[in-house]
Amino acid sequence: MINRTLSEIVHCTNCGAIPLTSAEGKSQLNCKKCGANYEVKNGVLVMLPNHAAKEMADSEIHSKQSSVFNYIDHYQKDGIEHDYFQERDPGTEHIERRVREQIFSQFTNTTGKVLDxxxxxxxxAQHLCPKNYEVISMDISLKNTTEALKLYPFKNHSAIVADVFSLPFNENSFDYIIASEIIEHVVDPKIFVENLMRALKPGGTLIVTTPYKEKIRYSLCVHCNKLTPLHAHIHSFDEKILSTMYAGEDLQSCNYITFANKIPIHLRMHLFFRFFGFRCWKIADRFFNLIHNSPMRILVKWQKK
Known part of the structure; x- marks a missing residue:
């Protein structure tokens, strides 16, 4: 079945044509201009580009090693090999909880269309769908998006397999776009942000979180005997770097927050802080950053005119 929410806001990733049409009796969208077909699998619309993924080897590590990063193939396999839905260790879960709370604290509208x-x-989707937001879960991995719909089968929740570098959404489609802990993985962060900003409605908000001033560590790959970055993090960011990612004429404002001080993490104080509400935790976190300014995360919010 074709999700109406998606079918109204997507275009062909092959030629850019709109609108796409649904074929009678078939679970797919078709482009009349170029003939491209986009199937629905397990309730998930698959809109990866029909052409081969651009082999973008511009990241520092790939340039140094003269290697090619087929990121679509990589993250499809990553979704199969890594269980994103498994239970986290308490320390990781606590940081992820505070990242989520910081993101949702940036919301000012009580309803809207959200791209994850x-x-x-x-x-x-788990948090916002019960609050009547319309959420579209997007991932390169079919496994993750399928599981997302299975776990959170809300009427206002849909899912799509797509790539930001061939983003299938029309301009001015979303009130909010969230990209949490993603930008450190992508080959070209600037194009990543630019493409997402185009999909925002006027007055919309793009929220990005990522590790702050991360010292990227490497291990020696047993397959190719070359250095590979741990956790596939290929970029490190601070507020200065992130604030230059977008400077379009439609930019209203760009603000940032740094948070999650390292001291409580190293002292395993999450065992105590997990009982704190978000406001109390923020006060404690600011206190530790006054003692020793060492936040682990940064949130950047771009507002469109």
Whole structure:
């Protein structure tokens, strides 16, 4: 079955044509201009580009090693090999909880259309769908998006397999776009942000979170005997770098927050802080950053005119 919410806001990733039409008796969308077909699998619309993924080897590590990063193939396999829905260890779960709370504290509208980029375990849909937001979970992995719909089968929740670098959404489609812990993985962060900003409605908000001033560590790959970054993090960001990712004429504002001080993490104080509400935790976190300014996360919010 074709999800109406998706069919109204997507275009052909092959030629850019709109609208796409649904074929009678078939679970797919078709492009009349170029003939491209986009199937629905397990309730998930699959809109990866028909052409081969652009082999973008511009990241520092790939350039140094003269290697090619087929990121679509990589993250499809990653979704199969790594269980994003498994239970986290208490320390990781606590940080992820505070990241989620910081993101949702940026919401000012009580309703709207939300795109969750790199949805992973689909906590955006879990939290926002019961609050009457319309959420689209997007991931390169069919496994993650399928599981997202299975776990959170809300009427206002849909899912799509797509790539930000061939983004299938029309301009001015979303009130909010969330890309949490994703930008450190992508080959070209600037194009990543630019493409997402185009999909925002006027007055819409793009929220990005990522590790703050991360020191990227490497291990030696047993297959190719070359250095590979741990957790596939290929970029490190601070507020100065992130604030230059977008400077379009339609930019209203760009603000950031740094948070999650390292001291409580190293002292395993999450065992105590897990009982704190978000406001109390923020006060404690600011206190530790006054003692020693060492936040682990940064949230950047771009507002469109």
């Amino acid at each position: 980029v790199g949805c992973g375990r689909a906590w955006v």
